[in-house]
Amino acid sequence: MRRVPEHAPIVTAAAMRAAEAAAFASGQSQREVMERAGAAVAVQVARLAAGRAILVLAGPGNNGGDAYVVARWLAERGHDVTVAGLGAPTGVAAEMRAAWTGEVTDLDTVAPRVVLVDGLFGTGVSRPLAADVARALARLRRGAAITIAIDLPSGIATDDGSDLEAAGADVTVALAALKPGHVLGDGAGASGHVLLADIGVPVASHWHTLARPSLEPPPRDAHKFTRGMVAVLGGAMPGASRLAARAAMAAGAGYVVLAGEDRGGPDALVHRTTDADLFGDPRIGALVCGPGLGRDAAASDLLDRALACERPLVLDGDALSLLGADAATRLRGKHAILTPHSGEFDRMFGVGQGSKIDRTIAAAARIGCTIVHKGADTVIADPAGRVTVSAAAPTWLASAGTGDVLAGLVAARCAAGAADPASEAVWLHARAAALAGAGLIADGLIDHIGGAIEECL
Ligand SMILES: NC(=O)C1=CN([C@@H]2O[C@H](COP(=O)(O)OP(=O)(O)OC[C@H]3O[C@@H](n4cnc5c(N)ncnc54)[C@H](O)[C@@H]3O)[C@@H](O)[C@H]2O)[C@@H](O)CC1
Ligand SMILES: [K+]
Incomplete structure (x- = not known):
């Protein structure tokens, strides 16, 4: 590396x-x-x-x-x-x-x-x-x-x-x-x-360039909700939303909900339906929408409800495809972090002019949200024009499901109240990948998130 x-x-x-x-x-x-x-x-x-x-x-x-x-x-x-x-x-x-x-x-x-x-x-x-x-x-x-x-x-x-x-x-x-x-x-x-x-x-x-974050273990008076509550919306492909939920758990969220019909995942994962109570739950520190969501009418309805609720959002995968070129109008003023790969980014914001940094800054300013523009060169830009580039992540990360893991990591850091949840998550993701080594798969990546966190304490 x-x-x-x-x-x-x-x-x-x-x-x-x-x-x-x-x-x-x-x-x-x-x-x-x-x-x-x-x-x-x-x-x-x-x-x-x-x-x-x-x-x-x-x-x-x-x-x-x-x-x-x-x-x-x-x-x-x-x-x-x-x-x-x-x-x-x-x-x-x-x-x-x-x-x-x-x-x-x-x-x-x-x-x-x-x-x-x-x-x-x-x-x-x-x-x-x-x-x-x-x-x-x-x-x-x-x-x-x-x-x-x-x-x-x-x-x-x-x-x-x-x-x-x-x-x-x-x-x-x-x-x-x-x-x-x-x-x-x-x-x-x-x-x-x-x-x-x-x-x-x-x-x-x-x-x-990206820097190792400085993290703290939970304080003595911590309980599950103070450590951050993450809700992940399930959908057509349950494996993806489960990966995001498991990653959020491994990244230190105290309470993780998988919402929808899927009942899989570890015992510590809480299952709920996608009713009005969920979207109105003020304890949710980050709501993940997109991994495995699907692109049908039910998926579109869930995205609408996620955008209408007041909780901070992490939008990935199918949510980004559903937003497409409407992203700029539908996201303005929302508290959201978007994690597109290049294809999703181009569909939302156009191919545009300039470098990946220029284009990511312009898109983040346009929608007023932080964008994690993924790739071998992940560019994170916030609406104020601050940029962090991850330029040394293991290329083994280019495999199915690793993006879902990143979405869960971003949500966990967001729910924990981190100042820069996107950069912290991208660092932990890359470090977990390095610890997982050659031939890593997304499931195995989750097992190394704890080790990556240890290095930041
Ligand atoms: N400006 C300064 O005082 C300092 C510059 N520094 C060094 O200077 C570099 C930049 O210097 P320059 O601006 O002179 O640029 P370069 O030394 O990178 O090259 C510029 C020269 O190459 C020509 N050129 C450009 N592309 C070409 C191509 N494809 N084929 C053939 N010729 C080509 C240009 O016409 C120009 O003559 C920095 O990368 C750094 O190494 C450092 O010494 C620090 C101080
Ligand atoms: K040179």
């Missing part, structure tokens, strides 16, 4: 440029910043190279400028370094090129070495890599035991993670902040393990 720093700021290329401009305006020189960036990367390269031969690739922009600093720093400390260049840098990058006293060979002909440092392009990449450059990069990566990218793997679009012919990296040293390209789409996989380097440029952002 790849590692990504927790609670790291995420900024676009434009925001990064603005942060750099502010640092320069406050008296730092671009040379100082580039020296710091290069040294920060070089420290990691030295550690990972452990004495093995290093090839540094230096591109035509400031990413290349960083690369020449890396090469100089390593050579000055006795490492075996060669450099291959692409294009002639300008400005401060040209000064760094001039300060490298060794040879600069051609990218096309250079032989691979055990350690590859990719400093061809960073946040300035603006179009797909030329075929010969992409070919050379791929060849050199294949010939290396480890590839370390400076700031971003060359050919990953900074702001949306799309693949512009990148070869990828095993480790990426992100400078000053993470970029959407480290956590979204193809960029997430291409970046490998991500390290965050401080280059003395302060960065502020409302977007962060």
Whole structure:
């Protein structure tokens, strides 16, 4: 499983440029910043190279400028370094090129070495890599035991993670902040393990990577209702609603109701009918609607009643399909957390423009609800524009029923009164998956929720 720093700021290329401009305006020189960036990367390269031969690739922009600093720093400390260049840098990058006293060979002909440092392009990449450059990069990566990218793997679009012919990296040293390209789409996989380097440029952002929540065991005077009551609406596919209910129980809800005709599930699960008393029960801290609900008239009626009641809602699966393009009008002003996968999201809000982060923020603002836009790169956005991205969840989670488990987890944290139930649930879900290991199934995931919670106490 790849590692990504927790609670790291995420900024676009434009925001990064603005942060750099502010640092320069406050008296730092671009040379100082580039020296710091290069040294920060070089420290990691030295550690990972452990004495093995290093090839540094230096591109035509400031990413290349960083690369020449890396090469100089390593050579000055006795490492075996060669450099291959692409294009002639300008400005401060040209000064760094001039300060490298060794040879600069051609990218096309250079032989691979055990350690590859990719400093061809960073946040300035603006179009797909030329075929010969992409070919050379791929060849050199294949010939290396480890590839370390400076700031971003060359050919990953900074702001949306799309693949512009990148070869990828095993480790990426992100400078000053993470970029959407480290956590979204193809960029997430291409970046490998991500390290965050401080280059003395302060960065502020409302977007962060997911962080381990800090949880408390129940207080001494807790009873079942103070720990949170969750109700799950059952429907056409009882297995899904049962998974959500069991996940809510495992996640610490004190009282979990499965409402409908299904009588299955553990003995501690309370069964009730979907009568007016249920929808009017003020003790319900979160009502889950959608897992296994179905899409028939009965399902639609249950969704209507859920939307009409005053309880906080967790809407998933069939509830999202039933809402479809009416989501924006029907959800405005509701206290709800939505957990769509990409297909459901697109049906509700359209394919739209921009990155997954941009689109999720826009949708959350439109409906005034928190959205957990699921995937290998789960993006959580609230109506105020705060974003959390889960970028290192095990890919084994891509199996039937894991979304139902997440809905139950969100509901449990919501009913417990958590400040950020969606992010906490997504962290616990990913951690439970890591603990469950390869080949996990949704049922087994529930068995590891307790272990994930233990790590947060
Ligand atoms: N602005 C600064 O002072 C700092 C920048 N830093 C580094 O600079 C990077 C950004 O630098 P730049 O904005 O110069 O951008 P890059 O170095 O990422 O690349 C920009 C150059 O590549 C060209 N280019 C873009 N896409 C191309 C393609 N597909 N094929 C061929 N040429 C292409 C552009 O025309 C430009 O000349 C960061 O990722 C980071 O590594 C750090 O040194 C910190 C300080
Ligand atoms: K790079």
